[in-house]
Amino acid sequence: MAEPLLSASGIETGYGKVQVLWGAGIEVAERQSVVLLGANGAGKTTLLKVLLGLLPAWGGTVRLAGEDITALRTDHRVRRGLSYMSEIGVFTGLSIAENIRIGGQFVDSATLRRRTEELFEIFPDLAGRRSTLAGALSGGQRKMLGIAKALAAGPRVLVMDEPSAGLSPLFVSQVIAVLGKFRGTGLSLLIAEQNVAFLDLADRVFTLEGGRVGFSGTVEELNADDALHRAYFGLA
Numbered sequence: 001m002a003e004p005l006l007s008a009s010g011i012e013t014g015y016g017k018v019q020v021l022w023g024a025g026i027e028v029a030e031r032q033s034v035v036l037l038g039a040n041g042a043g044k045t046t047l048l049k050v051l052l053g054l055l056p057a058w059g060g061t062v063r064l065a066g067e068d069i070t071a072l073r074t075d076h077r078v079r080r081g082l083s084y085m086s087e088i089g090v091f092t093g094l095s096i097a098e099n100i101r102i103g104g105q106f107v108d109s110a111t112l113r114r115r116t117e118e119l120f121e122i123f124p125d126l127a128g129r130r131s132t133l134a135g136a137l138s139g140g141q142r143k144m145l146g147i148a149k150a151l152a153a154g155p156r157v158l159v160m161d162e163p164s165a166g167l168s169p170l171f172v173s174q175v176i177a178v179l180g181k182f183r184g185t186g187l188s189l190l191i192a193e194q195n196v197a198f199l200d201l202a203d204r205v206f207t208l209e210g211g212r213v214g215f216s217g218t219v220e221e222l223n224a225d226d227a228l229h230r231a232y233f234g235l236a
C-alpha cells in the first residue's frame, strides 16, 4: 500500500514534565478526509501542534509526502503543503484581506492574487468586506475567514483544530457544508473535533483518549461498536 500523505507514529510529547501524548499516531491519505475525535483534554490540539512543528515531539516520527519532517521548522512544513487553522483561526486585529495575505505569505504574489479571488468566490460573504476587521465578523464568518486564510497557502493537507468551537449548530452545519465542497478535490482534510456532526465528512476516524489513539476505522465501523458509539455520540 502507498505511504499516506501525512502520518505521525509513536508521538510522545507534553508540556514541561507533564506527558500528554503516549505513542499517538495518525494517517491521512491523499484526498482523504480524516476526523480526529476526542473529548476535551484528550490531546487533540497537542497532536496537531506536533504535526505542524509548533510543539516538539519527545519521541516518534512525522512524515509528509515520503519525507521525515519531524525536525523541520513550521514554516518549512507549511511550504511543503501543511496548513493549520487553530481554534481561533484568524487575527482579529487585521482585516479580511490581511488575514488572507498572511495565510498566503509563502505563495508568490501572482498566485496569491488569483487564489484570493477564487477564495472570495467560495466565500462570497467575505468578498465585499475586504477591509473589515476580522474581529468585527460574526463567529461563523470568522470561521469561514479562518478556512480561507488556511487555504490561501494552497495546502495539500488542511489541518483544523475544532472548527465547531464557539459556533451555534446552524453555523456548524454551514462550516461542514463548505468543507464538504473540498472533499475529494485533491485536498486532504484533518479535522480535530469533539462534535460528531463532523463525521459526515470523514473517510476515516481516529479516536484519541488520554493521549492514546484508541480506534481507527470508518464511521460505519465506529457506529458498529456499541461502546464507542455511546462514548462519542454522548459528547456532542
Ligand code: ATP
Binding pocket: 015, 018, 020, 038, 039, 040, 041, 042, 043, 044, 045, 046, 047, 194
Ligand atoms: P480541547 O478540546 O480542550 O482543546 P484537546 O483534546 O485539544 O482538548 P489538548 O489541548 O491537547 O486537548 O490538551 C491535552 C492536555 O494537555 C490537557 O490535560 C491540557 O490540560 C494539557 N495542556 C494543554 N496545553 C498545555 C500547556 N500549554 N501547558 C500545560 N498543559 C497543557
